[in-house]
Amino acid sequence: MNIKEILYNKDSYSREEIIFLLNLSDSVEIDKLFQRAKEIRDSYFGKEIHLRGVIEFSNYCTQHCLYCGLREENLIIPRYRMSAEEILDTAKIIYNNGIRTIVLQSGEDSFFDTDLISYLIYSIKRQYDVAITLSLGQRGFDEYKTWKIAGADRYLLKHESANPKLYSIYHKKAKLDERIQHLKFLKRIGYQIASGNMIGLPNQTVADIADDILLCRELDVDMAAFGPFIPSINTPYQNMPAGDTLMTQKVMAVVRLVLKNVHIPATTALDSIDDFGREKGLSAGANVIMPNFTPAPYRENYLIYTNKRGINEDPLDIHSQIKSRIEALGHNISQSRGDSIKRSSSI
Ligand code: 5AD
Numbered sequence: 001m002n003i004k005e006i007l008y009n010k011d012s013y014s015r016e017e018i019i020f021l022l023n024l025s026d027s028v029e030i031d032k033l034f035q036r037a038k039e040i041r042d043s044y045f046g047k048e049i050h051l052r053g054v055i056e057f058s059n060y061c062t063q064h065c066l067y068c069g070l071r072e073e074n075l076i077i078p079r080y081r082m083s084a085e086e087i088l089d090t091a092k093i094i095y096n097n098g099i100r101t102i103v104l105q106s107g108e109d110s111f112f113d114t115d116l117i118s119y120l121i122y123s124i125k126r127q128y129d130v131a132i133t134l135s136l137g138q139r140g141f142d143e144y145k146t147w148k149i150a151g152a153d154r155y156l157l158k159h160e161s162a163n164p165k166l167y168s169i170y171h172k173k174a175k176l177d178e179r180i181q182h183l184k185f186l187k188r189i190g191y192q193i194a195s196g197n198m199i200g201l202p203n204q205t206v207a208d209i210a211d212d213i214l215l216c217r218e219l220d221v222d223m224a225a226f227g228p229f230i231p232s233i234n235t236p237y238q239n240m241p242a243g244d245t246l247m248t249q250k251v252m253a254v255v256r257l258v259l260k261n262v263h264i265p266a267t268t269a270l271d272s273i274d275d276f277g278r279e280k281g282l283s284a285g286a287n288v289i290m291p292n293f294t295p296a297p298y299r300e301n302y303l304i305y306t307n308k309r310g311i312n313e314d315p316l317d318i319h320s321q322i323k324s325r326i327e328a329l330g331h332n333i334s335q336s337r338g339d340s341i342k343r344s345s346s347i
Pocket of ligand 1: 067069160228231232305
C-alpha cells in the first residue's frame with residue numbers, strides 16, 4: 001500500500017488499511033502519520049484544547065472486570081462515596097477554574113440511584129453554564145432518559161473490546177451486544193457519546209484494535225477514548241505487561257484519520273506510563289484533556305490501575321501544570337463547553 005495515498009486521499013478507510021497503518025514500524029512513516037493526524041485535528045479544532053474536569057465520586061463497583069482495580073472482588077482498596085455536598089463543591093471548583101465540562105464518574109454503584117444523580121445534574125446545571133458528562137457504567141435505560149431530561153449532555157461508556165470473545169473473558173461472561181445496545185440507546189435519546197478501549201489488553205491483536213476503531217465509527221461516537229492498559233494490583237491481570245506508548249499514539253492518530261472530527265483525549269493513563277504522555281497524545285492528534293479534580297482523601301483510592309499519575313498531588317496544581325504543558329506546545333485552552341462538532345448537542 002502507498003502510505004502517502006492512504007494518509008492524504010482517503011475519506012473512508014477499510015479494515016486492511018487501518019491494520020496497515022497500525023502496523024507501521026518505520027519511524028519516518030510513523031511521524032508522517034502523526035503529522036497528518038495533527039493536520040486533520042487542526043483543520044477542525046485549530047489549536048484549541050478542551051478540558052473536562054473529572055469528579056470520581058464513588059469507587060464502589062459491582063462489576064468484575066479482570067483488568068480493573070475497582071472490581072468488586074478487590075477487597076484491599078478502601079471504598080468511598082463522596083457526599084452530594086462534596087460533589088457540588090468540587091463542581092464549583094471546576095467551574096471557577098474556567099472549565100466548562102464536568103464529568104461525573106464512578107464505579108457501577110446503585111447507591112447513587114436515579115434520583116440522587118438527577119439531583120446532582122440538576123443542581124449543577126441550575127448554577128453553572130456547563131456541559132455534564134456521565135461516566136457511571138452500564139445503568140438502566142430509564143435512568144439514562146431521566147438524567148437526560150435532568151440536563152445531562154454526554155455519556156462516556158467505553159466498549160473496552162469489539163471482539164465478543166475477548167469482551168466475555170474480560171468481563172466474566174458479560175455480553176458485548178448488550179454494551180452496544182446501551183451505547184446505541186444513549187445516542188438515540190440525544191446524548192453525545194464517547195466510547196473506546198484499552199490498548200495492550202491480554203490477547204488483544206492489532207486486528208482487534210482495528211475493529212475497535214471501526215466499532216467507534218459504526219456507533220458514530222462523538223469522542224473516542226483510547227488509552228493504554230495498565231496492570232492493577234489485586235486484579236487477575238496484575239502481572240500482565242502494560243500497553244505501549246507508541247502503539248497508543250498510533251491508535252490515536254489512526255482514530256483521527258478514520259473518525260476525523262471526533263474529540264480524542266490524551267488520557268491520564270497515557271500520562272501515567274510516560275512522563276510526556278499528554279504531550280505525546282497531543283502530538284498524535286488528541287484535542288482533549290480531562291484533569292482529575294477528585295479531592296483528597298478520596299483521590300488516592302480511585303485506583304482503576306496502579307501508579308496513576310497525580311493521585312497524591314493537589315488537583316489545582318495538576319490543573320495548572322496541565323495548562324502550562326498545553327501552552328508550551330503552542331496550543332490554547334478553549335473557553336467553551338467543547339460540544340461535539342458532529343451535530344447539534346441536544347434534543
Ligand atoms: N488500565 C487502563 N485503563 C483501565 N480502565 C479500567 N482498568 C484499567 C486499567 N487497568 C479504564 C477502562 C474503563 C474505565 C473505568 O477505566 O477503560 O472504562
